[in-house]
Amino acid sequence: MNVLILTGAGISAESGIPTFRGPDGLWEGHRVEEVATPEAFARNPELVQKFYNLRRRNLLSPQIRPNAAHDSLAAFEQAHQGDFLLVTQNVDDLHKRAGSKKVIAMHGELLKARDMDTEEIFDWRDDLTSESVHPKIPGRLGRLRPHIVWFGEMPMGMEQIEAAAIKADVFIAIGTSGRVYPAAGIVELTPANCRRIEINLDETPASPRFNESHRGAATELVPQILQSLR
């Protein structure tokens, strides 16, 4: 059985990380689309860096931990015999902290920085500013950006994601609003006989494309549904 999982902000909500489009989905009066674009970064790099610096600090605070949904995905992967791939739109590292191994962070990772010119990627846990220095070249300032996919940029790992989608026997989308493409289109790449399962607190625009929609909290439903697949 080939299993493909897609997660979104809803899986980390119960760990204390706010979602994008819920009631907490605004940041200091900005829509996320207004800070998460290359144009926004060119116009006002401090604002964009501050947005991600605050989110990085929050992610690193001790109360933020993987929850039962992250944990059950890692346990399922470990026990599973067939192919397994976990694709996440989340830029937090909670799947990795829970012990998931085959993870594609299609929208990038908050705990990494990227040199805008050389494309080198570095682990990064501090604030990023216009003064941030390349870790290996002491005199090189201000060329680092968050390793995040902004609107208008190509998500990471699309070839691998598409290859997994076309041979999936089970596809589960967890805690995603189904509004941001190409992630929202992955369900349509799965074969006609694939069992397509949606787990979300609410109905989403993508719900009609699934065979089963389970309404409720990820921490309750994800362990239950994964258990039923074993």
Ligand code: OAD
């Ligand atoms: P959204 O914030 O758009 O949607 C979160 C979804 O999770 C909603 O459908 C909620 O109903 C659901 N949800 C919230 N809490 C839940 C819980 N405890 N259990 C189950 N479901 C819950 O987040 P995404 O769909 O991940 O991209 O957003 C997609 C992309 O938009 C993000 O990756 C980000 C953003 O712009 C980039 O930054 C490139």
